[in-house]
Amino acid sequence: MTIPLSRTQLALFFILLCPVNIIGLWWAVGSPLVMDPNSICRKTKRLAGKQAELCQTQPEIVNEVAKGAKLGVRECQYQFRFRRWNCTSQNKYFGKILQQDIRETAFVYAITAAGVTHAVTQACSMGELLQCGCEATRSRGPPPRLASMGPTEGVKWEWGGCGDDVEFGYEKSKQFMDARRRKGKSDIRTLIDLHNNEAGRLAVKNYMRTECKCHGLSGSCTLRTCWKKMPHFREVGDRLLERFNGASKVMGGNDGKTLIPVGQNIKPPDKQDLIYSAESPDFCLPNRKTGSLGTRGRTCNSTALDVSGCDLLCCERGHRDETVVLEENCLCRFHWCCVVQCKKCLVRKELSLCQ
Amino acid sequence: MGSLSRQAFFQELGSGCLLPTVQQGLEQVWQLLLICLVCRLSWRLGLPNFLKHLSTVVGGFYTLYLFFELHMVWVVLLSLLCYLILFLCRHSSSRGPFLSITILIYLLLGELHMMDTTTWHKMRGSQMVVAMKAVSLAFDLDKGIVDKVPSPVEFMGYIYFVGTVIFGPWISFNSYMDAVESRKLSVSWFMKSVISCVKSQLCLLISNCVAPYLFPYFIPVFGNKLLRKWLQAYENSLSFHFSNYFVSFLGETTTTLAGAGFTEEKDNLKWDMTIAKPLYVEFPRSMVEVVTSWNLPMSRWLNTYVFRKALRYGSFTAIIMTYTASALLHGLSFHIGAVLLTLGFITYIEHVLRKRLSAILNACVLSKRCPSDCKHRHKKELWVYLINGTFSMLALLHLTYLGSDFRPQDGVASHTIQKWTQLSWTSHWLTFALWVFYRLIL
Numbered sequence: 025m026t027i028p029l030s031r032t033q034l035a036l037f038f039i040l041l042c043p044v045n046i047i048g049l050w051w052a053v054g055s056p057l058v059m060d061p062n063s064i065c066r067k068t069k070r071l072a073g074k075q076a077e078l079c080q081t082q083p084e085i086v087n088e089v090a091k092g093a094k095l096g097v098r099e100c101q102y103q104f105r106f107r108r109w110n111c112t113s114q115n116k117y118f119g120k121i122l123q124q125d126i127r128e129t130a131f132v133y134a135i136t137a138a139g140v141t142h143a144v145t146q147a148c149s150m151g152e153l154l155q156c157g158c159e160a161t162r163s164r165g166p167p168p169r170l171a172s173m174g175p176t177e178g179v180k181w182e183w184g185g186c187g188d189d190v191e192f193g194y195e196k197s198k199q200f201m202d203a204r205r206r207k208g209k210s211d212i213r214t215l216i217d218l219h220n221n222e223a224g225r226l227a228v229k230n231y232m233r234t235e236c237k238c239h240g241l242s243g244s245c246t247l248r249t250c251w252k253k254m255p256h257f258r259e260v261g262d263r264l265l266e267r268f269n270g271a272s273k274v275m276g277g278n279d280g281k282t283l284i285p286v287g288q289n290i291k292p293p294d295k296q297d298l299i300y301s302a303e304s305p306d307f308c309l310p311n312r313k314t315g316s317l318g319t320r321g322r323t324c325n326s327t328a329l330d331v332s333g334c335d336l337l338c339c340e341r342g343h344r345d346e347t348v349v350l351e352e353n354c355l356c357r358f359h360w361c362c363v364v365q366c367k368k369c370l371v372r373k374e375l376s377l378c379q
Numbered sequence: 380m381g382s383l384s385r386q387a388f389f390q391e392l393g394s395g396c397l398l399p400t401v402q403q404g405l406e407q408v409w410q411l412l413l414i415c416l417v418c419r420l421s422w423r424l425g426l427p428n429f430l431k432h433l434s435t436v437v438g439g440f441y442t443l444y445l446f447f448e449l450h451m452v453w454v455v456l457l458s459l460l461c462y463l464i465l466f467l468c469r470h471s472s473s474r475g476p477f478l479s480i481t482i483l484i485y486l487l488l489g490e491l492h493m494m495d496t497t498t499w500h501k502m503r504g505s506q507m508v509v510a511m512k513a514v515s516l517a518f519d520l521d522k523g524i525v526d527k528v529p530s531p532v533e534f535m536g537y538i539y540f541v542g543t544v545i546f547g548p549w550i551s552f553n554s555y556m557d558a559v560e561s562r563k564l565s566v567s568w569f570m571k572s573v574i575s576c577v578k579s580q581l582c583l584l585i586s587n588c589v590a591p592y593l594f595p596y597f598i599p600v601f602g603n604k605l606l607r608k609w610l611q612a613y614e615n616s617l618s619f620h621f622s623n624y625f626v627s628f629l630g631e632t633t634t635t636l637a638g639a640g641f642t643e644e645k646d647n648l649k650w651d652m653t654i655a656k657p658l659y660v661e662f663p664r665s666m667v668e669v670v671t672s673w674n675l676p677m678s679r680w681l682n683t684y685v686f687r688k689a690l691r692y693g694s695f696t697a698i699i700m701t702y703t704a705s706a707l708l709h710g711l712s713f714h715i716g717a718v719l720l721t722l723g724f725i726t727y728i729e730h731v732l733r734k735r736l737s738a739i740l741n742a743c744v745l746s747k748r749c750p751s752d753c754k755h756r757h758k759k760e761l762w763v764y765l766i767n768g769t770f771s772m773l774a775l776l777h778l779t780y781l782g783s784d785f786r787p788q789d790g791v792a793s794h795t796i797q798k799w800t801q802l803s804w805t806s807h808w809l810t811f812a813l814w815v816f817y818r819l820i821l
Contacts, residue, residue, distance in 0.1 A: 237587055237622065239622045240546070241504030241505075241546065241626060243715070244501060244502070244504040245501045246446060246501055246505070246546065246626075247407050247626075249399070249400055249404065
């Protein structure tokens, strides 16, 4: 059996971000065990040509790419925290998810591309990357989209200065995430992956906000100072989850280069929609083949009727109630400058766990 | 921003706010400053007065176009209308009142019918300056301070004087004619221009980058839910204040650069134009002091052309009419009108209360600082300072309350009401309480 290289590539990418012996990136945040992002370049020998080039010439950008990927995974885990599949990034099972063309795979690709775009763009604004400068020095005028969205007479004064340069982040995300898949391969999986990566990037790029402050006699808007700001990454996650819920199933066209929606009377997916080609498993029971960890032992909400409720989450296998005692921070105080100190309190919690 | 660590916050502030703000601040006004300078230099060439007036009209038109593009026609229409009225009434002795009513009608029509809110609010600063200039000229003609109706080019030169056409301030016609005579270039003139420009950029930075994040990043005060509302209101208020100072210092810069804004006594020339006194507003003695220190030329204008003329109807009526005139000049914006009228009541009640306390206690507790030779018996006792200190704290509270609803984009009526409700209508209730107290000690 030949393993598709694109899948292995991305799986390796995530594996390197998460040491094998640590369960989930959740615990690894801030841990000294988190690998140096630069080690990605040394240990992943099968990096595509463009990626290798970036590793050699712009290692600090790769650093931001790694941060962006982590950001994407954390957001994925947040957005799926109440679902049967909850984006646990254990090495083997997560890799299996990435080897399929299900909805969940689409979300992971999109949120990762969005995370990379967001992190690189933010690094630009904070002056951490010398390759990019103020957007104003490249294109002083407002983006056409902004002009068409706002009142035309205000455009002249609405934009200037050094806001978030999303174009740079967008380009770097594209170079790194899409690298291998551009080398002539046009099989259906490649097309789907490229599409979902793009959807993730657009979820950041198309939703830049402008914040302005008015200055003039007694607060009139004779003169304004404005900034372009990226949407908060939580907003990006929420938006992509909506698209996950409304994802379109596609199949390959006869020419081998296009994707066709499956089903009658379905609108073709646009650039921002997520797409998939295979149905998801139910994720109820552990299944090595499908990458499903099952839901046994998951915490559920015994009073909810949505996906986090015990009936749905536990696949109607039932649940048991348990009482645990936890330590939590409480009575936190700020001390000048700049420390917050907290006491420890014991808290009793009632949990419902899937059978 | 709350989730960022302090170090990360300050790092992001520098590159994400300080730099873009300065860049945008200069980017939008450098052409205005350049035109003011060119105008000043050309007036030094010994041109006949006709050409001097004409050059500032051209400069003024260009800067209006820079800032308002084609919407500048509304400012032009207003000035043409004013000149027409002055000319038609050139033999009358009531040009002031008649012109005032005409301008009022024009502004009301503009506000209610002629164009969309956003555009009108951009321009109302310039409209306000034009209206003030025309009204002051009309009243000065009535009183003989200006001896005859100026020629069209003189009038337009005054109205479109490039140093004051965008960011103000109002200057009198005689001040303008003095400026046309064109004083020598000097180090003190240049230093005044540069210092005012630097001050304006500093105020812009404070308005954009310091005030909105004052708590807890700059001052580590967290506060509970109630206190947090007031801290947030203070941040908004402070941001609005420094936006005003930015515009005021910018007005000082353009006016001085263009050659006006000096005083002259016995051949001693001082470039000393002052529009706002930030320290008197941020550390106020009283609301009266705040009001006059906010925009000195406008205070003088309101005092000369509204308050004194309305005094015949009683001081309370005069004060309310003054604030009403101020609100109308600012356009029919509900929240500015509401703020100004509230301010009118606050200042009036504080004034009469302190006057009464001063008489009863024979102490220096008036709204305005006593001169050193006043006849009050108690001047420097501890309780005198305590009373004045209490009124200062009250003024700070009023300022926080009134400034809290000024936002980057102008709000609507419901926002003002909502904001004041959030703060429990505190200033209104306090003012009412002080009024009751005042009636009790009459």
